[in-house]
Amino acid sequence: QVQLVESGGGLVQAGDSLRLSCVVSGVTFRSTVMGWFRQAVGKEREFVASSFRNSGTTSYADSVKGRFTISRDNAKNTVYLQMTSLNSEDTAVYYCAAAPGGILSTQRSPQTYKYWGQGTQVTVSS
Numbered sequence: 001q002v003q004l005v006e007s008g009g010g011l012v013q014a015g016d017s018l019r020l021s022c023v024v025s026g027v028t029f030r031s032t033v034m035g036w037f038r039q040a041v042g043k044e045r046e047f048v049a050s051s052f053r054n055s056g057t058t059s060y061a062d063s064v065k066g067r068f069t070i071s072r073d074n075a076k077n078t079v080y081l082q083m084t085s086l087n088s089e090d091t092a093v094y095y096c097a098a099a100p101g102g103i104l105s106t107q108r109s110p111q112t113y114k115y116w117g118q119g120t121q122v123t124v125s126s
Helices: none
Strands: 003-007 010-013 018-025 032-039 046-052 057-060 068-073 078-083 092-100 120-125
Touching (some): 003 092, 032 068, 032 078, 046 078, 057 068
Parallel strands (some): 010 120
Antiparallel strands (some): 018 078, 032 092, 046 057
8 A cells, every 4th residue: 555644834934944754655665756746725736846766866846946855765765845935825735746667757747646645734924
């Protein structure tokens, strides 16, 4: 059984930092593409960042590039999203997603990801 459990969301002020964590079980983590997505109220789910298997290759949405960092600890089956310089537009539910055997060219697409976490709320007050 595959499980993704996110944590670390909360209410912060503009300019603050926050780190999200996602613990994954039931997949071969090293060969799994891991992604972070977010969905604000009234908007579609959007790509935030991804980490391609164990290659070190990462990808970011333009809106978060330079502010967010995705990383993974293969020993702990955990992927992180370090968020800095948060602003009100970052307010959303953040989802961790897993794509076992996923390929590089489609890592930004939600359809690539087979497994999803329950989501964690991030609220940034201005």
